[in-house]
Amino acid sequence: MKPVKLVMSAFGSYAGKETIDFADASQGVFLITGDTGAGKTTIFDAITYALYDQTSGGRRDGDMMRSQYADPDVPTFVELTFLYGGKEYRIQRNPNYKRTSRRKNKEGTYTLTKENASVTLWMPDGREFPGKIREINEKIIEILGVGALQFTQIAMIAQGEFIRLLHASSKERKEIFSRIFDTNVYASLQMKLRDQSKSLYGKLEDNRKLCSHEIQGVTYLPESRYGKEWEEICEKLETSPKQILETLEHLLQEMGEREQEIRQQEAENRKQSEETAFRIRRAKELNQLFQQKTTAEEEIAARARLLTQQNQQEKEKSRRFKEFCLQLEAQLPKLSEQIAGWKNLLPKYDGLKEAQEAVLRAEKEQQASRQALEQTEEKLNEIQNMMQKAREQRGKLEEDASKIPALAETVKKLTAKQALLEEMSDTYGRVLRYGKKQKQARQEAEQALQLFQEKSRDYEEKNRSFIREQVGIIAQELIPGQPCPVCGATEHPQKAELSPHAVTEQQVEEAKKDREQADFTLNQRRENYQKAQKDWEREHSLLQQDGTRVFGDSFQPEMIKPAQKECLAGLQQASAVLEEAQKQEKRLKQQEKKQEKLSEEQAMCQQQKEELVKKQYEAALAWETSRQALELIQKELPFPQVCELKRHLERAGQEKLSLENKKAAAETALQKLRQDIAESQGILAEQQKNQKLLLRQLEGKEPAELEELSEYSRQLEGEAKGLEKEKLKLAAGKAANQRARRQLAKLYQERTALKQQYELVSNLDKTANGNLPQHIRLDFQTYVQRRYFRTIIGEANRRLVKMNGNQFMLRCREVEQLGRQGEAGLDLDVYDLVTDKVRDVKTLSGGESFLAALSMALGMADVIQNTAGRVHLDTMFIDEGFGSLDEEARDRAIAILNELAGNTRLVGIISHVTELKEQMDRKLIVKKTEKGSRVKWEAES
Structure with a gap:
């Protein structure tokens, strides 16, 4: 880089x-x-x-x-x-x-x-x-x-970093070298070996747990000869697989033998159960015949008692039937005569119905006329009340409408005053803003004036100093024996000296420019102040004129806001009153129209009332005529309504029919009772015949004892269930043991292969990661990095011995001297060429440490540059x-x-x-x- x-x-x-x-x-x-x-x-x-x-x-x-x-x-x-x-x-x-x-x-x-x-x-x-x-x-x-x-x-060896480079631990150097020399591939190999070793160990542990699980799941017979041996195997899992499989095979053989025994016991149990079931069936058949004999005796006695009761009932019912027939012969003729007389009166009730309907119609017409008259009178009274209220409201509305012109004038004046106050408020805001600008401009002008004064003083001082220093400059140019250009003297016993801090002409010019710039700034600030002053005076004058017009000579700007609030409140109140008065004027016009309509309705109602009075009189006369005709008809009839006559006719017919039905029912019941007597006599004869047959079948026999046979049958059934349960449990245990035998054979075969792999990979893991017992903790990556480290130290020593005059050199700590705790292998020592001794690198002085660290950095740079890596x-x-x-x-x-x-x-x-x-x-x-x-x-x- x-x-x-x-x-x-x-x-x-x-x-x-x-x-x-x-x-x-x-x-x-x-x-x-x-x-x-x-x-x-x-x-x-x-x-x-x-x-x-x-x-x-x-x-x-x-x-x-x-x-x-x-x-x-x-x-x-x-x-x-x-x-x-x-x-x-x-x-x-x-x-x-x-x-x-x-x-x-x-x-x-x-x-x-x-x-x-x-x-x-x-x-x-x-x-x-x-x-x-x-x-x-x-x-x-x-x-x-x-x-x-x-x-x-x-x-980039920063302040103090050269000591850190020199005193770095093996762990820190390892991290540096892994990136610089791309040795992570060896660390990856170490990690893969460690992971593979852990994985194989985990698989072995899983295999052991699975074997233990299979062994713990094996069952055996309580009386097994190999049960104790299997328990010892469960407690000591290190038992050889061969012994475990052989013992398991013995357990399976015992289970097979027990299965054969159970099958034989089940066959014997079935044979005895069949014989017992046959004996129980024969005993039940005999006891059933004795039970039938007892039941027949009880039924014959019950049937004889029933026949006696039926004969007594037949005599009593025959007597009551004769008495009822005599009473019926006396009642039926009278009842038939009464029914015929009531039927002859039915045509006369048709005239009664017509007379009643005529009275009802007359009553309805009379009631309707009365209700219509009452409604008309109520409506007429309501119209009169409404007309009275309308007259009263009209007076009030006329009074409110008369105030509209004065209210409109008040609203107009208050609106104009509010607009003027708002304009004054805006003017006052501008006065305040211009006042702030004026104050700021004045401060800026004062600051500019102060700066100008300072620059002027500075220029004047430097100018005076420069002029004074001209004497010293001339004095430096005086030559002995030659006249002074100022005084003409040829001797110069005491020359003027030049000040060590003499002001130059350039400094004077710069001071002059600073003063001119300050003067220009001062003029600008003064113009800004004058403009702000004019703006403030203009707005202040406008505010005073409007204020005097509104408030008089006592005007103060603070009066504007309260006056605005007061004016606004008055304007809102006057506007509301004006709006309400205008609404009242509209209501007045509506009220006049309403009065005209009420007068028309009053005339119509009065005419309707007169017509209804006449109609009510006619309805009352018709009702009285209908009522008198109805009274004449009602006096000739036994019942006031035809429905009552019909109810009496229906009741009499039902009574006649009921008497006839009772007679028929009594006759039927008597016949049924006589049939039942004949049937009971036949059943009794049949029962007595069957009883004689049973007595001949049971002659010389006694009832059988079933309890003992049933108990023995239940015992056999319990034994069969126990054998079945044991057989199922034994089959499940045997199947589980067979599966365990197959699984254990497979797991033991896998364990042999896993052990071989684990022993190989574990040794490689311990070797690559420096975990071999009784050996130095030196992993594979550090081993490779030591080669680079030695090369770096060699390059560093090539320069170090030159820089320290062959006093000492660096050395990679030997493997035999490495500790067994923590990461090691990239530790640094000092070999003293003078004393021929090795000492810790931390014993170097400050200068020696700097040279050593510098050499290390240079050596590392050389090795990095020359290595076919990716760090440049x-x-x-x-x-x-x-x-x-x-x-x-x-x-x-x-x-x-x-x-x-x-x-x-x-x-x-x-x-x-x-x-x-x-x-x-x-x-x-x-x-x-x-x-x-x-x-x-x-x-x-």
Whole structure:
């Protein structure tokens, strides 16, 4: 990686936009120098930040790099153009910071707004790399092949970083080398071996668990000869597979033998069950005959009792039937005569119905006439009341309508006054604004006057000083023996001396220009003040004129707002009253029309009333005539209504029919009872015949005892169920054991193959990952990296012995001296060439440590460049450290760096050492000012 151009904007100590073109120092060694705190290290920070979103020292993050000297509207960013592998990349990155907003807020001022962090990467083909901050950071690491920590240790050694490079642990160096030399392939191999070993071990464990599960699931007979042996196998799982399978085979043989025994027992049980069932059936048939004999005796006795009861009932019912027939012969003739008489009266009720309907019609007509008359009278009264109210309302409406002209005039005056007050309020607002502008313009004019006075005094002082210094200038040109151009004297015993801080003519001219500029500004500010004064006076005069017209001589601007509120309230009230009066005027016209309509309705109602009175009299006369005719008809009839006559006829007919039905029912019941007696006599004879037959069949026999046979049958049934249950359980256990035998045979076969694979892979895993017992913890990747490390140390020592005068050299710690705890293998020691002893690298002094770290960085750069890897670092930056060296060591170090740089590499050094400034031809000067730092190249010929 080689930088081409670096642009910093409002970054660190740089307030504006600073550009460093590294084309002026594309190869070789150059010096970065400047005042303390000017921002030399910030250049390294900017490069590291642009690439990795971190600073070179790691002590400040990007959010802290916003320049305190920058104006709020200046953006903060770093843009780096660099070459890598012959291709040019460009990256621009900015942190989170606050800047001035581009738009004003509601108050008309600019506020600070947050600018979020962002990064953009342009690829060699000019296209923008797609992705967010995290993706671009990962892409940079992919391009360069190293992360921020590795970059600061091998390409950009910041203040204090050379010690970290020298004192880095094996773990840290391992991470650096894995990226630089692409040794992750060995780590991947280690990881694959570890994962494969774990996987095989897990498969062995799974196999063991499956075997244990199958063994635990095996069952055996309670009386098994091999049960105890199998229990011992379950407790000791290390039993040989052969013994386990043989024992399991014995258990299966026992189960087969027991199955045969159960089949024989089931056959014997079935035979005994069939014999017992036959005996039970014969016993049940005999007991059933005895039960039939008992039932027949009970039925014969019951039937004899029933026949006796039926004979008694027949005698009683015959007697009651004869008595009922005698009563019926006396009632039926009278009832028939009464029914015939009522039927002859039915035609006379037709005239009664007509007379009743005539009376009802007359009543309805009379009632309708009365209701119509009442409604007409009510409506007439209502119309009279409405006319009275209308007369009263009309008077009130006429009174309200008479006020409309006066109210309209009041509204007109208040509207004009409100408009004038609003105009005065606007004028007062302008007076206040112009007053503020006038005050501001006066202050600006006073400030401009003060500045002009200061510039005038400065010019006058410098001019006077310049004139005074002319004497000293002339005195410097005086030659002994030659006349003075002022006084003509040829001797000059006491010459005027030139002040060490003499004012130049250029300074006088600049002071004069400053005074003229201040005078121009003063005139502008005075014109602005005069214009603001005129604007204020114009608006103030208008306000006073209108105020005097409205409020009189006592007018004050504060009176405007209360007057506006009062006027607005009065205007709203007057407008509301006027609007209501106009509505009342409309109502008055409507009321007049309503009165005319009511008068017409009153006349019509009066005419209707007279007609209804006449109609009501006629209806009353018709009703009285109909009523008298109805009374004459009702006196001749036994019932007032024909419906009552019909009810009596219906009731008499039902009574006659009921008597006839009762007679028929009694006769039928008597016949049914006589039939039942005959049937009972036949059934009794049949039962007595069957009883004699049963007695002949059971002669000489006794009832059988079924309980003992049933108990024995239940016992046989229980034994059969027990055998069936045992058979099913035995079959399930045997099937499970057979499956377990097959599974165990398969699992043991798999275990043999897994054991062979695991032993091989486990040994490879322990060897590759440095976990062999009684051996040094040195993994495969570290073993490979030690080769690179030794090569780096060799390259470093090639320069180190030159720089330290053959005092000491670096050495990779031998395997025998490595510890057994933690990661090791890339540890660094110092071999003292003078004492021929090895010591820890941390025993080096500050200067020695710097030389050693510098040599390590240079050696690493050489190895990286010469290795067929993908990391190419053609640039190295060194921040301080040379101050700890004596002159001889410093000269040797610079010579080595010049040799390293050659024509292809770029080496940048930050240093305050004066001698380095004299030694370096190319220098990047960082200058500190009150407005931030500036940077420029300076080359000496």
